[in-house]
Amino acid sequence: MLSTADGKVVFVGRKGDYGKTVILKHGGKYQTLYAHLSKYGKAVRKGRWVQQGQIIGYVGSTGLSTSPHLHYELWRNGKRTNPLKLKLPRAASVNQNEKTEFLRKASAFSAELQRLVGA
Structure with missing residues (x-):
């Protein structure tokens, strides 16, 4: 499981029917x-900061779960919120110069990898 966004780990441990649980603020x-x-996840400890996309745990079936799955909740101002209906601000776009430079470097790295693999 990957962190939804940058945040601070406020709970790691067993939480009743939920079994092994991580809560991020x-x-x-x-x-x-x-x-x-x-x-x-390896670096997930109470009080530590995690980044968006960081591994915070692995799918399981702890607590009262009857099969492996993730139970995910999003809370806003102390209330459970449907994450599919939440209007979040759009992320800043990558500017065209940076995108062009990234693609140029990615192409060069890819060509080098192909050369090394083919050698």
Whole structure:
């Protein structure tokens, strides 16, 4: 499981029916909960910061789960919120010069890898 956004780990451990659980706080308004995990990510400890996309745990079936899955919750201002209906600000776009430079370097790296693999 990957962190939804940058945040601080506020809980790692067993949480009743949820089994192995991680709770992250994102700024002042938001929290995310990830439950029924089989194990936690390597660097996930209470009080530590995680980045968006960082591994925070692995799918499991702990607690009262009957099969492996992720139980995910998004809380806004202390209330459970449907993440599919939440209107979040759009991320800043990558400017065209940076995109062009990235693609140029990616192409060069890819060509070098192909050369090394083919050698």
